[in-house]
Amino acid sequence: MVKKITAPLTREAARELRAGDLVLLSGTIYTARDAAHKRLCELLAQGGQPPFPLEDSVIYFVGPTPAAPGTIIGSCGPTTSYRMDAYSPTLIERGQTGMIGKGVRSEEVIESMKKHGAVYFGATGGAGALLARCVRANEPVAYEDLGAEAIRRLVVEDMPLTVVIDSLGQNLYELGRARYLQAVDETR
Amino acid sequence: MIREVDVSLISDTVMRLCIEANRELPRDICEALETARGQETWPTALSILDGLIENHTLAKQCSAPICQDTGMACVFVELGQDVHLNGSLREAVDEGVRRGYGEGYLRKSVVADPIRRVNTGDNTPAMLHIELVPGSKIRITVAPKGFGSENMSRIEMLRPSDGLDGVRRFVLGAVEKAGPNPCPPVVVGVGIGGSFDQCALLAKKALLRPIDRRHPDPFYAALETELLDSINRLGIGPQGFGGRTTALGLCIETLPTHIAGLPCAVNISCHVTRRKTAVL
Numbered sequence: 013m014v015k016k017i018t019a020p021l022t023r024e025a026a027r028e029l030r031a032g033d034l035v036l037l038s039g040t041i042y043t044a045r046d047a048a049h050k051r052l053c054e055l056l057a058q059g060g061q062p063p064f065p066l067e068d069s070v071i072y073f074v075g076p077t078p079a080a081p082g083t084i085i086g087s088c089g090p091t092t093s094y095r096m097d098a099y100s101p102t103l104i105e106r107g108q109t110g111m112i113g114k115g116v117r118s119e120e121v122i123e124s125m126k127k128h129g130a131v132y133f134g135a136t137g138g139a140g141a142l143l144a145r146c147v148r149a150n151e152p153v154a155y156e157d158l159g160a161e162a163i164r165r166l167v168v169e170d171m172p173l174t175v176v177i178d179s180l181g182q183n184l185y186e187l188g189r190a191r192y193l194q195a196v197d198e199t200r
Numbered sequence: 201m202i203r204e205v206d207v208s209l210i211s212d213t214v215m216r217l218c219i220e221a222n223r224e225l226p227r228d229i230c231e232a233l234e235t236a237r238g239q240e241t242w243p244t245a246l247s248i249l250d251g252l253i254e255n256h257t258l259a260k261q262c263s264a265p266i267c268q269d270t271g272m273a274c275v276f277v278e279l280g281q282d283v284h285l286n287g288s289l290r291e292a293v294d295e296g297v298r299r300g301y302g303e304g305y306l307r308k309s310v311v312a313d314p315i316r317r318v319n320t321g322d323n324t325p326a327m328l329h330i331e332l333v334p335g336s337k338i339r340i341t342v343a344p345k346g347f348g349s350e351n352m353s354r355i356e357m358l359r360p361s362d363g364l365d366g367v368r369r370f371v372l373g374a375v376e377k378a379g380p381n382p383c384p385p386v387v388v389g390v391g392i393g394g395s396f397d398q399c400a401l402l403a404k405k406a407l408l409r410p411i412d413r414r415h416p417d418p419f420y421a422a423l424e425t426e427l428l429d430s431i432n433r434l435g436i437g438p439q440g441f442g443g444r445t446t447a448l449g450l451c452i453e454t455l456p457t458h459i460a461g462l463p464c465a466v467n468i469s470c471h472v473t474r475r476k477t478a479v480l
């Protein structure tokens with residue numbers, strides 16, 4: 013069963029999702045990776061206004077390849093999320109409800125997700141050409157001097173994602189592997 | 201007899217290899233994905249593998265990069281001793297990378313300084329390895345390397361008493377600790393022996409060998425098969441969601457080492473293990 017969800021993502025909608033759910037995400041999301049996260053958090057620490065609304069926002073950890081002529085965006089699969097662990101709790105406190113990436117997250121991030129009601133989605137790492145087909149619009153929002161690391165607003169349609177960590181702290185990386193190993197064990 | 205070679209030929213070749221390597225997977229990696237698809241039983245894993253196969257097929261059809269991390273350009277040049285170049289090899293390679301990453305719409309992922317971190321804007325410099333070899337040919341391999349997997353690589357100066365079991369534990373531990381981060385199914389390059397620096401290079405070079413070709417020494421060929429089998433019992437699976445297919449291949453390269461040492465390096469690569477070679 014694939015659930016259709018939309019971005020911006022409300023806290024209520026985020027709280028309904030469970031680790032292992034397959035979802036198709038449509039709506040407006042923002043790209044940010046290492047350098048953009050650093051700048052965003054420095055800006056917030058100084059009391060500045062973020063360049064996009066954080067409330068109910070979904071941030072995609074991605075640095076796409078440049079769009080070739082006649083295309084909306086280049087390849088755009090997720091980057092590894094743990095490098096954003098130092099920054100995500102700050103953004104979740106300020107209203108971010110969704111993160112799209114790949115790979116493990118820290119306890120601090122998971123605690124923040126549980127406290128505020130946020131969800132961590134996995135997109136298939138290394139499937140950048142395939143994921144580009146879900147992007148309907150792509151425009152720069154801030155930090156264009158960072159090149160591939162600039163913040164961009166993407167409009168996506170039916171972007172296939174898996175809920176990896178839900179707002180209860182349930183984690184598909186642990187559950188999926190354990191279930192598989194148990195299934196293998198039972199067939200022996 | 202000295203062969204004169206114009207460095208523009210080097211630049212043109214590197215440029216072409218950068219673009220082609222990023223758009224089309226090597227034959228052995230494509231075949232390994234298909235084989236893994238056939239051996240996998242876990243439903244989530246099957247759907248991920250289908251997606252990966254669809255992705256690289258689409259990238260080839262559309263001339264698009266397979267992955268958005270088009271990597272640092274790792275360039276290996278085997279230069280015949282009887283070749284004379286009419287300019288700087290370093291500059292020629294970087295010029296090829298600059299043009300390849302520009303004209304190929306590849307991502308510029310290199311910062312000029314590791315601490316101050318300003319993007320060089322053209323993906324230079326290449327990570328260049330030059331080896332002088334007999335003859336008058338030039339063999340160039342471009343292996344773009346993404347850092348999701350590079351970051352999960354490890355090196356350990358094991359003790360001789362750690363022996364083969366120490367190597368087994370270290371390699372399996374590296375893949376286990378990497379977990380879902382390097383985009384499994386991964387390809388594992390293992391370096392054993394040499395010095396600290398050479399051991400890391402061995403692990404990188406191990407990723408250049410087609411994964412369906414075993415080490416010429418039957419001892420290490422058997423170890424490659426054994427370690428790959430052990431890795432594929434860890435249960436991490438494609439993307440870390442569980443399953444058999446944690447690694448597509450594992451290659452070992454070795455060197456003589458010191459009486460006091462047993463260096464071991466693991467260079468992790470992903471299912472988008474890219475490499476393309478030209479001989480001039």
